Amino acid sequence: MTAQIITLTINGLQVSGLASETILQVARENNLPIPTLCFLEGLSTQGSCRLCMVEVAGSPKPQPACVTLIQEGMEISTHTEQLLHYRRKIIELLFSERNHVCAVCVSNGHCELQDLAREHGVDHIDFPYRYPAMTVDASHSRFVLDHNRCILCTRCVRVCGEIEGAHTWDVKNRGIRSLIVADFDTPWGSSTTCTGCGKCVHVCPTGALSEKGKSVAEMLKKRPSLPYLVANRTLEH
Amino acid sequence: MKKLRLATLWLDGCSGCHMSLLDMDERLLDLAASIDFVYSPLVDVKTFPETVDVTCIEGAVSSAEDEHKLRTVRERTALLIALGDCAVTGNVPAMRNSCGIGQVMTTVYCKREALNPQIPATGLPTLHDQALPLHSFVKVDLFIPGCPPSADTLFSALTALIEGRAADLRLNTRFGA
Amino acid sequence: MPREELKQSGERQRQFLNGFAHHILVCTGLGCLHNDEIIRALGEVIATQGLEHHILVRKVGCMGLCALGPMVLILPEEISYQSVHPRDAAEIIAALGKEPVQRLLLPPNLPFFSRQQKNVLALSGRIDPENIDDYLAVGGYNAAITALTEMRPGDIVRQIQESGLRGRGGAGYPTGLKWSTVAKAPGSQKHVVCNADEGDPGAFMDRSVLESTPHSVLEGMIIAAYAVGASNGYIYVRAEYPLAVKRLKLAIREAKRHNLLGHAICGAAFDLNLEIRLGAGAFVCGEETALIESIEGRRGIPRPRPPYPAEHGLWGHPTLINNVETFANIPLIIERGAAWFANLGTEKSKGTKVFALTGKIKHTGLIEVPMGTTLREIVFEIGGGIPGGHTFKAIQTGGPSGGCIPAEHLDTPVSYESLNELGSIMGSGGMIVIDETTSMVEIVRYFMQFCMDESCGKCNPCRVGTAQIHGLLDKFCNRTATEADLATLEMLCQLVKNTSLCGLGQSAPNPVLSTLRYFRQEYLDRIVDPAPPHLENQP
Numbered sequence: 001m002t003a004q005i006i007t008l009t010i011n012g013l014q015v016s017g018l019a020s021e022t023i024l025q026v027a028r029e030n031n032l033p034i035p036t037l038c039f040l041e042g043l044s045t046q047g048s049c050r051l052c053m054v055e056v057a058g059s060p061k062p063q064p065a066c067v068t069l070i071q072e073g074m075e076i077s078t079h080t081e082q083l084l085h086y087r088r089k090i091i092e093l094l095f096s097e098r099n100h101v102c103a104v105c106v107s108n109g110h111c112e113l114q115d116l117a118r119e120h121g122v123d124h125i126d127f128p129y130r131y132p133a134m135t136v137d138a139s140h141s142r143f144v145l146d147h148n149r150c151i152l153c154t155r156c157v158r159v160c161g162e163i164e165g166a167h168t169w170d171v172k173n174r175g176i177r178s179l180i181v182a183d184f185d186t187p188w189g190s191s192t193t194c195t196g197c198g199k200c201v202h203v204c205p206t207g208a209l210s211e212k213g214k215s216v217a218e219m220l221k222k223r224p225s226l227p228y229l230v231a232n233r234t235l236e237h
Numbered sequence: 238m239k240k241l242r243l244a245t246l247w248l249d250g251c252s253g254c255h256m257s258l259l260d261m262d263e264r265l266l267d268l269a270a271s272i273d274f275v276y277s278p279l280v281d282v283k284t285f286p287e288t289v290d291v292t293c294i295e296g297a298v299s300s301a302e303d304e305h306k307l308r309t310v311r312e313r314t315a316l317l318i319a320l321g322d323c324a325v326t327g328n329v330p331a332m333r334n335s336c337g338i339g340q341v342m343t344t345v346y347c348k349r350e351a352l353n354p355q356i357p358a359t360g361l362p363t364l365h366d367q368a369l370p371l372h373s374f375v376k377v378d379l380f381i382p383g384c385p386p387s388a389d390t391l392f393s394a395l396t397a398l399i400e401g402r403a404a405d406l407r408l409n410t411r412f413g414a
Numbered sequence: 415m416p417r418e419e420l421k422q423s424g425e426r427q428r429q430f431l432n433g434f435a436h437h438i439l440v441c442t443g444l445g446c447l448h449n450d451e452i453i454r455a456l457g458e459v460i461a462t463q464g465l466e467h468h469i470l471v472r473k474v475g476c477m478g479l480c481a482l483g484p485m486v487l488i489l490p491e492e493i494s495y496q497s498v499h500p501r502d503a504a505e506i507i508a509a510l511g512k513e514p515v516q517r518l519l520l521p522p523n524l525p526f527f528s529r530q531q532k533n534v535l536a537l538s539g540r541i542d543p544e545n546i547d548d549y550l551a552v553g554g555y556n557a558a559i560t561a562l563t564e565m566r567p568g569d570i571v572r573q574i575q576e577s578g579l580r581g582r583g584g585a586g587y588p589t590g591l592k593w594s595t596v597a598k599a600p601g602s603q604k605h606v607v608c609n610a611d612e613g614d615p616g617a618f619m620d621r622s623v624l625e626s627t628p629h630s631v632l633e634g635m636i637i638a639a640y641a642v643g644a645s646n647g648y649i650y651v652r653a654e655y656p657l658a659v660k661r662l663k664l665a666i667r668e669a670k671r672h673n674l675l676g677h678a679i680c681g682a683a684f685d686l687n688l689e690i691r692l693g694a695g696a697f698v699c700g701e702e703t704a705l706i707e708s709i710e711g712r713r714g715i716p717r718p719r720p721p722y723p724a725e726h727g728l729w730g731h732p733t734l735i736n737n738v739e740t741f742a743n744i745p746l747i748i749e750r751g752a753a754w755f756a757n758l759g760t761e762k763s764k765g766t767k768v769f770a771l772t773g774k775i776k777h778t779g780l781i782e783v784p785m786g787t788t789l790r791e792i793v794f795e796i797g798g799g800i801p802g803g804h805t806f807k808a809i810q811t812g813g814p815s816g817g818c819i820p821a822e823h824l825d826t827p828v829s830y831e832s833l834n835e836l837g838s839i840m841g842s843g844g845m846i847v848i849d850e851t852t853s854m855v856e857i858v859r860y861f862m863q864f865c866m867d868e869s870c871g872k873c874n875p876c877r878v879g880t881a882q883i884h885g886l887l888d889k890f891c892n893r894t895a896t897e898a899d900l901a902t903l904e905m906l907c908q909l910v911k912n913t914s915l916c917g918l919g920q921s922a923p924n925p926v927l928s929t930l931r932y933f934r935q936e937y938l939d940r941i942v943d944p945a946p947p948h949l950e951n952q953p
Binding site for chain 2: 095099100101102103104105108109114115117118121123124125126128129131132133134
């Protein structure tokens, strides 16, 4: 079977890709950055953070670049005023949702949410903070789960299910009450499925999952070079 | 040239942002040429002047007193700056918001106190239920996040203000910086 | 069971029914109270008077006028009694064949009934939903037998396309087009799914159809499965509808017994297995991709579309998902022809539509009218207007994600397009009438609370955005909102509408947006002036 080659324009630049590629893949191949948060190469895509939304000429609403396949003749804009506004507001919504206190966070300085805020000029949060009472699960011998810092991107859920094959993590409740839980909502330390591999910790974009004993700004994650993610990428191709 | 009338105010914060101001070191002397420090915890003025060009406020709004100060300062200030994460986001003082004021008071005055544990009846400020950022109460003209924002950041911000470039200011700072 | 035997079954039932001088039909919908007691009381009176061979008491489905329930219908005289109590049994039986009981009599020619045009609901309240022979006796399953034995799948798809039928679940997607996509999609295994996860507050169309004529839905599904080449089917029904579930289970069992489901249906080279899947109470599972996840046994959260279920649905197979009312329309179109259906309704919205009328309206209940009927006719003629001397303020169509339409647009003919233009949606057909005593801001907060509670939490704009919108509406309700809050509210609504992943989030701001459009003053009235700053010397 010969792969179908498709040509399209992104921000006025003519680019080409395979019919099986997403807008995000083609954009990144061409050094046209699109911000993402739930997306992590090597894991399944779910299009939930809505930061990678791009405008496609002829489509009334923006489309998520991470799950939208390219089509012949598409005209895509990745950084219109409207999109930048949406992205800023979505970042603000995330900050308002739980208790993100960067100054005392283990991931301060190494956090994807924090970086996105800076890149998008989010210097304050217009929405009222919700200040929910969230718990910290420190029952695991090596790791900590701090719900205050979780943005529900479900990277941990996916890496655990798709790569480690343990499916320790999942989401309970729905809507604003959603929570990441281990097994059937047991303390992480008493999970019977967790292998202690730490993959979830390293794919977590914020300080929600961290190694025990790390203090403010000490939790450096090995994300870009994680071998299992790279391997999974190759498998998909 | 008319000097910029600058004030700073310290609400519920650790004073780290004011330390950052001092951290500008000898650059303070350069600023002094174009800035009049009209009110600040760092200078010996007792009353807040009627008109001020720029006020930098450190700290979150945690009590009735804080709110009163903030509203007065807003009235008398042309350009209000939220200085540092506590003023911009609530930051550490706001960490009590999710558990409620009652729990904070008992933890501090009763659970940690072996002898005569009780919440003092007098001498405590009237705390608001929540510690909140400045823009929950008044209009804020410029936000400088950071915990604390670095001396360099403050220097570039103040220089820009003196030179009238506040509108297109792009500071190299972030939450928790 | 071969075609002839089915016909004989129907004929036998017809003869049995014709053997009685009077039929007393008692509504046994979930909404009508005491109906079991009424049936028992009637039975006792009949037994004591020895009239068992003269009078037949039949339990039937919903008669529609729930406000005056429980309803009892006397055949062949076509006399309707309202608000019947078990103690009325003797009187009703004594009056048979004589002057009807005046104090229970429903006024004849009530516009509620005379202005309706019942197709989907034609048999509702007329046949016993728990007896397949009752359905066969009135020509039930004829359409399915005709389709399976005399028509090619392509002909059926074409007929549905020509009829102009559009999905009755809310979005109004052309049914024939959906069928043809599934029919053409490559794959040896295909599925049909009936979406009976009716979750809108104030909507009970699908429940009523399932409770009253479950076989009409099965028949529609059989025809659909044959037309698109599916051999597997699921009815995804919410567990909160126990009576509908019970009757569906019975209907499936009876249909299997009559070889209308299962292997080589009616002798045709066509198999279909139908199963029921119970929803566990998540509104979002009415969204088709979340429904698929749920049937597959996972958390009911939506997937990004495309790929659409028509190509990549249950377990990756092409899947046809239609709503209860859509399926119930199918046998009628096959029986009476595409042209008959296409002649009903407006240019782009064909056929009749079932609506659930609730709220501040006299005749609460279930109605069916041709598309293009005006809201005024629905509210004031069929619905009988607003009770208690109150005045009409707005009508909310389309459930929690619909919009509120004010009095000045009452003359709008109801269609998918006209409701969209007014900032609302057809939705599944819930209509909630609001009078002047209700604050629009408060009712909108209720709808937003619903969307916030029912958001699945997968995508950020819907999960956090609906919570923030709800918080802002709280401020308007408490009269602590500012002008800045109004601007934030409008901005957030656009954000959630344009960036949410699925239909729930994309339509959640509709009640806010439509009331900002028509009732903006109510928001403005709740804005507080900024507190006067008290200047003092000392900060």
